[in-house]
Amino acid sequence: MKCHSLIVMAMLGGLMAHAQTNTPGALAAPRGPTRISSDSGEFDLAGHEAVYRGHVHVDDPQMKLVCEHLVADVPQAGGHVNHIVAQTNVVIDFMDKGHTNHATGDKAVYVYAEQDGVTNETVTLTGNPQMENDQGTLTGDVIVFDRLNNHLTASNQRMIFRQNLIGAVADTNSPVTVVKTNSPPGTVDNTNKNISNNIVDPAY
């Protein structure tokens, strides 16, 4: 049980690192620019909306995203991009604690909102979403990544751990351990509990 808890924490712990706060009055660290490239684009400068089509690449200090179709709001002067929808063959890569995290899905929705001094920033993956790093793979119906708190939530999650990284069993023929968790939708916190209740023998 402890071993699996550690695995989950190791896999998701990277996402928990460098935690920021969304409490009122929090100071946001300065960040580099976000760059978007595509084959073509349409920009409604009155309606403040940008549509990118074909080989869309987003290069952000926190992540890289590739898709075929992306819609983003155009910020007004002094504003922030509040809403981005990426669709079709969405691939997101981000580094954390030296681990490359690789996420895929049919659709990703980025939402940035400030209300009453509280900032929220999330990325929601749907359409066969999957998140993978060198320690394992997480899939589910919906994967939500809270960027400010580095908090991951997945509904109907399924986790596959790479066994050779935990050193649990030497010379095993089984490359991975699969853990199917039950509802309710998991968070980092209750995923540990779910895993604890779904122990899989590493030697299996």
Add this chain to the structure above:
Amino acid sequence: MNAKANTARITLIAGIALLFAAVSSGREQQNGVRHASDFISTEYYEPPHQQKIKSVLSGAEALPQPGGLLIVKQLKLETFGLDGKLEVTILAPECIYDTFKGLANSPGHLQVRTGDGKFRIEGDGFLWRQSNSFLTISNNVRTVIEYGAKTNLKP
């Protein structure tokens, strides 16, 4: 197209027409239509904000063509909000502007940036619909979004 857009378009066209009649550096061409250099055309909001600048169109050179078309070189279009803040700047080395339809297009390069400079777009080959501020870029679209503090410029 609604009446407001029509009025705005007519205002701009009238401005350009006056511009071509008034530019001192212009020279007569064979067809009798003037060629303008280093021109500026200012468009104002409709009443009751007629004192406020809506857009400023400038260029290094304008070559009138049949059918109300203009070949504009070193195009610079700046739009302003009612508060006077610079909203968008559009730059193009060369484009064809349709004064009747309010369309600008070019196979060449284009740069667009918001007033605070934090949102910048560029690409190759574009169509600009002035009536609804809608821009289509055909190739090599690149956008940069910055989050640092910059100030707005007023006209």
